Amino acid sequence: MNIDIYRMTIADYDEVAALWQGMDGVGLHDHEDSFEGIAAYLSRNPDMSFIARNNGRLVGAVLCGHDGRRGSINHLAVAPEFRKQNIGRTLVDRCLCELAKNGIRKCNIVVFRDNISGMEVWKKLGWNEREDLTFMQINTQR
Numbered sequence: 001m002n003i004d005i006y007r008m009t010i011a012d013y014d015e016v017a018a019l020w021q022g023m024d025g026v027g028l029h030d031h032e033d034s035f036e037g038i039a040a041y042l043s044r045n046p047d048m049s050f051i052a053r054n055n056g057r058l059v060g061a062v063l064c065g066h067d068g069r070r071g072s073i074n075h076l077a078v079a080p081e082f083r084k085q086n087i088g089r090t091l092v093d094r095c096l097c098e099l100a101k102n103g104i105r106k107c108n109i110v111v112f113r114d115n116i117s118g119m120e121v122w123k124k125l126g127w128n129e130r131e132d133l134t135f136m137q138i139n140t141q142r
């Protein structure tokens with residue numbers, strides 16, 4: 001199968017959003033995942049997020065960035081009919097390569113607890129579950 005990997009640009013937004021929409025395992029937020037939100041993310045983290053295309057059709061996407069200390073990967077997604085063909089692995093590898101080039105030594109992900117197959121994928125890709133940590137969050141606009 002012919003799969004091409006490209007750096008994500010905001011011009012890809014409509015196709016990427018359509019891929020993510022309604023996909024189990026991908027939690028979308030009105031503000032952060034809007035056109036403006038993704039544009040801001042890509043401009044803050046240039047050249048670190050990727051898409052996969054099959055004969056021009058967008059079939060995979062991933063967001064990647066860092067805060068200067070740790071990397072983070074979000075919204076890894078591959079179209080159902082293109083799964084289990086190493087597209088997810090390739091997208092993640094490209095992200096990790098960019099993080100390493102930027103001097104970032106570790107990368108974090110957050111996985112929904114009920115995303116059992118997603119967890120399996122991350123483990124097969126070599127990621128370790130940190131059982132000593134609990135993810136916490138607060139709203140800054142109170």
Ligand SMILES: CC(C)(COP(=O)(O)OP(=O)(O)OC[C@H]1O[C@@H](n2cnc3c(N)ncnc32)[C@H](O)[C@@H]1OP(=O)(O)O)[C@@H](O)C(=O)NCCC(=O)NCCS
Nearest residue numbers: 025076077078083084085086087088089117118120121124
């Ligand atoms: C997670 C996802 C992106 C994986 O994409 P993919 O292109 O199918 O992954 P790959 O083909 O690169 O597979 C990577 C590894 O995971 C394994 N794998 C893939 N799907 C799997 C599944 N459903 N269950 C168990 N293992 C799986 C592959 O066999 C491969 O391991 P191997 O190299 O040891 O054989 C895809 O399943 C998806 O879009 N899921 C819905 C969204 C989601 O949950 N995203 C993650 C958010 S945290």
